[in-house]
Amino acid sequence: MLKVEDIHVYYGAIHAIKGISLEVSQGEIVTLIGANGAGKTSILNTICGLIKPKSGKITFEGKDITGVATQELVKRGLTQVPEGRRIFANMPVYENLELGGYLNKNKKEVAEDIERVYNRFPRLRERKNQLAGSLSGGEQQMLAMGRALMSKPRLLLLDEPSMGLSPILVKDIFSIIKELNQQGTTILLVEQNAKMALSIAHRGYVVETGRIVLTGMAADLLDSPEVKKAYLGG
Template identity: 70%
Template sequence: MLVLEDVNVYYGAIHALKGISLEVNQGEIVTLIGSNGAGKSTSLKTISGLLRPKTGRITFKGADLATIAPQSIVAQGISQVPEGRRVFANMTVIENLELGAYLRKDKAGIKDDMKKVYELFPRLLERKSQLAGTLSGGEQQMLAMGRALMSKPQLLLLDEPSMGLAPILVNQIFSIIKEINAIGTTILLVEQNAHMALSIANRAYVLETGKIVLSGDAKELAASEEVRKAYLGG
């Protein structure tokens, strides 16, 4: 579904992604793990069109993404939940969700998807008229995910969904990620909580200083001594 081939990205003189190649197949949950500054978020921003690769190819269902605008990438079926949630604080929950569907014209479909978001996140239904800035961190994460789902993505990019959340909420968010995948959305997940990410993913890539150093079946990587020592605290 998604293929990155030898992608190089720079921030000015800094070489942030060094020849990254990866793929995500339809129906999978694939995770990128690695320490801070490894290039995980940069990878997602490059797929979304927020950053441009200097060299390399990015294709989604065979179409080249490297030169098209971010809103066109959303229209193709890729949506990103950004790190730090980035909800529109002075707008209500329902207004944030409606903004997620801004490229869509199918009113009946939008209404159906709003209902599905409320089924996934009942808390958002309770808070639908509340300003997003007054929600708790966990509720804002739910809202950011719901907003991304309103664009009806085929591929959902999730950037650090567990950041800053209490352990009980982390479990809840990860169980919802599995549910979103089970109803047909492919997921590329960037996550510092490597243990949780590997527990729900099919496959994983390990990034270090802008390079992929390991890849494979998520359960096998979780059992590997190298990954355990570096990312799983043991």
């Protein structure tokens, strides 16, 4: 479904992404794990058109999308939930969701989609008229995911969904991610909580200083001595 081939990304003179290649097949959860600053977010931002690679190629569902504008990718079914959530803090919850469905000009369908989001995240229904900035961290993450689902993505890119959340909420968010996947959404997940990410993913890639240093089935990576030592605290 997604193929990234030998991409190189520079920030000025800094060579941030050094020839990364990866694949995501339809129906999978694939995770990128690695330390802070390893380049995981840069990879997602390059895939979704926010950063233009210096070289390399990205294909989505067989079509070259290298450098294609982000809003065009959303139309094609590829959506990102960014790190830090980036909700519209001064707008109520329901308006944030309406903005997520901006591509759909059919108001009735948008209302039905919002209803589906509320069914998935009942807390958002309770808070629908509340300003998004007044929500708790977990609720804001639910809103960011709900807003992304409004565009009916076939591939969802999630950047650090557990960041800043309590352990109980982390569990909730990960079970929602698993559920979304079981209902047909393919997921590429960037996550510092390697243990949680690998426990729900099918496959994983370990990123270090802009390179992929290890790849394999998630269960094998969970058992890998290098991964245990570097990321699982053991």
